Amino acid sequence: MVPSLTPYGLTCELLEEPLGLGEPRPRLSWRTASGARGEAPAAYRLRVAARPEDLDDPARLLWDTDLVEPPETPYVHYDGPPLQSGTRYHWRVSLWDAAGAPSGEATSWFETGLLHADDWSAAWIGPDPTLVAVADPPRDDDRTERTRPLAPCPLLRRAFRVEGEVVRARVYVSARGLYELSVNGRRVGDHELAPGWTDYHERVPYQAHDVTELLREGDNVIGATLADGWWSGYVGFDARRQALHYGTAPQFLAQLVVDHADGSRRVVATDGAWRAGQGPLVYSDLLMGERHDARLAATGWDAPGFDDRGWAPAAVLDRDLSALTASADRPVRVVAELPAVSVTPRGDGRHIADLGQNMVGRVRLTLRGLPRGAAVRLRHAEMLDDGELYLDNLRTAEATDHYVAAGEPVEVFEPRFTLHGFRYVEVSGVPGPLRAEDVTGVVLMSDTPATGEFHCSDPMVTQLQANIVWGQRGNFVAVPTDCPQRDERLGWLADAQVFLPTAARNADVAAFFARWMRDVVGAQDAGGAFPDVAPKICVTTEGAPAWGDAGVIIPWQLYRLYGDVRVLERSYDAMAAWVEHVRRHNPDLIWRERVGKHYGDWLQIGVETPRDVLATAYFARSAQLTAQAAAVLGRKDDAAALAELHRSIREAFVEAFVGPDGRVAGGTQTAYLLALAFDLLPGHLVPAAAAHLAADVEARGRHLTTGFLGVSLLCPVLTEHGHADLAYALLHQEDFPSWCYSIRHGATTIWERWDGWTEEGGFQSANMNSFNHYALGSVGDWLYGRVAGIDQDSGSVAYRRLLLRPTVGGRLSWARAHQETPYGRVACGWRLEDGHVTVEVSVPPGATAVLHVPTRDAAAVREGGLPVEAAEGVRVAGEWRGVLAVELASGDYAFTAPL
Numbered sequence: 052m053v054p055s056l057t058p059y060g061l062t063c064e065l066l067e068e069p070l071g072l073g074e075p076r077p078r079l080s081w082r083t084a085s086g087a088r089g090e091a092p093a094a095y096r097l098r099v100a101a102r103p104e105d106l107d108d109p110a111r112l113l114w115d116t117d118l119v120e121p122p123e124t125p126y127v128h129y130d131g132p133p134l135q136s137g138t139r140y141h142w143r144v145s146l147w148d149a150a151g152a153p154s155g156e157a158t159s160w161f162e163t164g165l166l167h168a169d170d171w172s173a174a175w176i177g178p179d180p181t182l183v184a185v186a187d188p189p190r191d192d193d194r195t196e197r198t199r200p201l202a203p204c205p206l207l208r209r210a211f212r213v214e215g216e217v218v219r220a221r222v223y224v225s226a227r228g229l230y231e232l233s234v235n236g237r238r239v240g241d242h243e244l245a246p247g248w249t250d251y252h253e254r255v256p257y258q259a260h261d262v263t264e265l266l267r268e269g270d271n272v273i274g275a276t277l278a279d280g281w282w283s284g285y286v287g288f289d290a291r292r293q294a295l296h297y298g299t300a301p302q303f304l305a306q307l308v309v310d311h312a313d314g315s316r317r318v319v320a321t322d323g324a325w326r327a328g329q330g331p332l333v334y335s336d337l338l339m340g341e342r343h344d345a346r347l348a349a350t351g352w353d354a355p356g357f358d359d360r361g362w363a364p365a366a367v368l369d370r371d372l373s374a375l376t377a378s379a380d381r382p383v384r385v386v387a388e389l390p391a392v393s394v395t396p397r398g399d400g401r402h403i404a405d406l407g408q409n410m411v412g413r414v415r416l417t418l419r420g421l422p423r424g425a426a427v428r429l430r431h432a433e434m435l436d437d438g439e440l441y442l443d444n445l446r447t448a449e450a451t452d453h454y455v456a457a458g459e460p461v462e463v464f465e466p467r468f469t470l471h472g473f474r475y476v477e478v479s480g481v482p483g484p485l486r487a488e489d490v491t492g493v494v495l496m497s498d499t500p501a502t503g504e505f506h507c508s509d510p511m512v513t514q515l516q517a518n519i520v521w522g523q524r525g526n527f528v529a530v531p532t533d534c535p536q537r538d539e540r541l542g543w544l545a546d547a548q549v550f551l552p553t554a555a556r557n558a559d560v561a562a563f564f565a566r567w568m569r570d571v572v573g574a575q576d577a578g579g580a581f582p583d584v585a586p587k588i589c590v591t592t593e594g595a596p597a598w599g600d601a602g603v604i605i606p607w608q609l610y611r612l613y614g615d616v617r618v619l620e621r622s623y624d625a626m627a628a629w630v631e632h633v634r635r636h637n638p639d640l641i642w643r644e645r646v647g648k649h650y651g652d653w654l655q656i657g658v659e660t661p662r663d664v665l666a667t668a669y670f671a672r673s674a675q676l677t678a679q680a681a682a683v684l685g686r687k688d689d690a691a692a693l694a695e696l697h698r699s700i701r702e703a704f705v706e707a708f709v710g711p712d713g714r715v716a717g718g719t720q721t722a723y724l725l726a727l728a729f730d731l732l733p734g735h736l737v738p739a740a741a742a743h744l745a746a747d748v749e750a751r752g753r754h755l756t757t758g759f760l761g762v763s764l765l766c767p768v769l770t771e772h773g774h775a776d777l778a779y780a781l782l783h784q785e786d787f788p789s790w791c792y793s794i795r796h797g798a799t800t801i802w803e804r805w806d807g808w809t810e811e812g813g814f815q816s817a818n819m820n821s822f823n824h825y826a827l828g829s830v831g832d833w834l835y836g837r838v839a840g841i842d843q844d845s846g847s848v849a850y851r852r853l854l855l856r857p858t859v860g861g862r863l864s865w866a867r868a869h870q871e872t873p874y875g876r877v878a879c880g881w882r883l884e885d886g887h888v889t890v891e892v893s894v895p896p897g898a899t900a901v902l903h904v905p906t907r908d909a910a911a912v913r914e915g916g917l918p919v920e921a922a923e924g925v926r927v928a929g930e931w932r933g934v935l936a937v938e939l940a941s942g943d944y945a946f947t948a949p950l
């Protein structure tokens with residue numbers, strides 16, 4: 052018999068088959084699929100062994116849980132013998148069904164990194180700083196004044212011999228700066244912009260790669276190209292301040308461990324025996340761009356046989372490895388390629404190529420027949436202004452790449468250590484014609500696998516979802532950034548907290564955010580203030596309301612959405628310290644003091660939500676969530692004290708800001724949204740407040756006024772309080788300001804501001820006018836959660852108790868979404884046909900659901916053609932206002948109901 056319960060999507064410490072794991076007690080997890088209704092795993096068993104074949108041999112198991120009941124959260128902590136450094140472990144999960152019969156199983160592996168300080172012999176090396184000539188080449192555009200020269204990208208190489216058969220080789224590698232590694236002329240791995248961006252003062256991540264296949268007997272060479280990256284390049288908007296955030300020049304660290312068939316081991320680590328030279332990269336900078344002079348190529352430099360006598364010995368720059376940490380999230384990778392959709396000649400040897408999509412990454416350009424020394428320049432822009440690039444919004448980011456041809460018949464230029472946000476690229480210096488197929492957009496992103504999709508009948512809403520996904524792609528690059536194009540690209544906290552619920556629908560962002568939270572927690576000051584951005588650079592203010600609060604909200608959301616208790620444990624003290632920081636400075640519990648740089652409801656439109664209302668609402672929210680976190684972690688006293696604090700803040704809020712008629716001070720949509728969403732109002736005032744909110748939306752001709760914070764609550768709160776019609780009206784609104792207004796004007800990403808470009812005013816101030824900011828795209832959570840209908844009940848974690856509430860409305864004739872949750876695949880969708888609605892849902896094994904079937908006649912609802920009472924796995928739970936509520940066991944269901 053084919054086993055019906057099938058584990059899949061196995062992860063270790065939130066990652067699939069991690070190589071170079073640093074956690075001593077990693078968590079193992081899996082999702083489950085089943086072909087049968089009502090089936091749930093009754094028990095599981097985990098086995099861990101050194102070799103896959105040992106998993107079948109009880110005598111050789113390293114760890115065996117034997118049969119256990121399914122865990123409370125979808126993670127099982129490894130609890131076997133201590134893990135050894137640099138060791139691969141194979142594991143298997145086996146499931147048993149309710150009848151006690153063995154069902155499906157699946158295997159996976161994880162491999163540890165170097166777990167102990169004394170495993171390392173490598174040192175940080177680089178070119179000898181006294182020998183490096185730094186010359187800024189002449190610049191041909193004068194939009195900005197660079198305050199620091201850009202230095203050539205160094206090459207480092209080390210020749211070594213391999214004697215005897217190699218059974219296994221790993222390289223553990225990092226840079227202060229960026230590295231690209233090669234062995235014998237072949238690139239190692241596919242990580243981009245490695246090792247990523249963290250607060251390098253505290254943590255520098257290293258990666259591990261399997262290079263067994265790249266080595267050969269005899270002469271071998273390991274090589275690295277370095278670039279400044281976030282370490283020593285331009286970051287944020289400090290270009291004019293000559294600020295160096297971490298270091299002055301890139302450094303490299305690698306340790307190659309080669310195991311031979313005879314049991315011997317050879318280690319090649321970075322030290323003074325490496326040699327340093329220069330190649331074709333005259334400079335490369337994340338903000339400024341890259342200059343590649345192909346005439347300077349050091350052909351064969353990373354393979355045996357290259358004459359490196361002209362190179363200098365590398366210098367050992369530092370032996371302090373205390374910040375070295377195993378990578379805990381997914382690397383940046385090339386995730387897509389976009390061929391240009393058109394190329395328009397613009398005269399004087401210029402062409403503008405359109406990639407058809409505002410994207411983040413770089414261009415791969417094929418050049419044909421250019422003479423040696425011919426210079427090609429690429430400039431990047433998100434928008435066109437009168438047919439030419441709109442560059443002003445880049446501020447001091449030059450985002451310009453240069454290539455100098457070697458004179459080959461065909462040359463391909465693709466920058467390696469820079470990144471631009473753009474849809475249009477202007478190519479100068481190619482006499483032409485330039486063919487569209489010679490221009491490709493290469494899309495980079497932290498490789499967070501897609502987990503969800505939302506689809507519906509309306510093309511504008513479909514485009515909105517695409518814009519949200521592209522905003523996520525473009526701004527989830529090593530850290531969650533505000534925008535990818537101008538001299539900013541910082542990990543702004545509020546942007547991240549409002550968007551996380553949407554992001555987690557579209558992709559698996561559990562590891563990405565958990566890793567970033569370490570920089571948020573690490574940046575908390577001694578008084579308990581979280582920062583506004585993490586890693587903390589450029590912006591040194593204390594966390595503002597809603598920005599600092601992200602330090603509480605994000606761990607809580609990761610717990611709720613993914614069941615990640617570890618991120619709560621690791622953040623809890625910081626969360627509590629933040630709440631205490633706000634309380635200490637605001638003893639009357641109205642948050643007026645120590646608000647950092649108060650951004651209010653950032654980029655709200657035409658209104659001003661009072662800042663004390665907003666701040667106090669967030670204070671209450673943080674107290675409430677921290678109380679809940681304390682309860683989850685078993686800190687009973689904290690939980691009680693924080694819950695009491697939350698009650699008091701709530702009272703103070705009502706006293707200070709809420710009228711007897713349910714009006715909230717300021718009267719803005721966001722003021723009502725905060726009060727309702729954060730549960731700040733006494734029950735009897737809730738309907739009135741919701742009515743005031745609805746009235747404001749109506750009075751403005753069904754337009755919104757919300758900024759970054761309010762917008763995430765707008766459609767959810769309206770829907771929750773009986774105004775789904777208004778939520779849909781806002782969704783479909785095409786006049787300014789609205790999501791569809793930008794789409795009507797060609798947006799392929801979410802704009803920073805509602806009025807980034809308007810018919811009346813043209814472009815907003817170039818000072819702050821990004822066309823790729825995800826914050827206003829936080830409506831995506833509602834598309835999945837209420838339009839299609841996938842949600843979980845308020846006490847549920849990791850979507851274990853689903854709340855499926857498809858909401859028929861607006862111009863839509865159908866909508867559907869599916870999502871991989873920690874337990875398995877959830878789907879929910881509806882379509883209208885002949886006065887009926889069909890609702891189709893999938894509930895994964897181990898989860899249960901309450902489904903609200905919209906209908907005017909509950910008695911006529913059918914599932915699979917049967918009356919609901921007769922349908923397997925279905926139990927009627929209640930009936931009210933046009934809804935039949937049913938409880939579902941796991942499985943796939945199709946309901947039809949008259950509407």
Ligand code: BGC
Binds near residue numbers: 533539545546650819
């Ligand atoms: C950023 C935002 C950020 C804000 C703070 C801007 O410069 O682009 O996304 O949240 O500053 O108000």
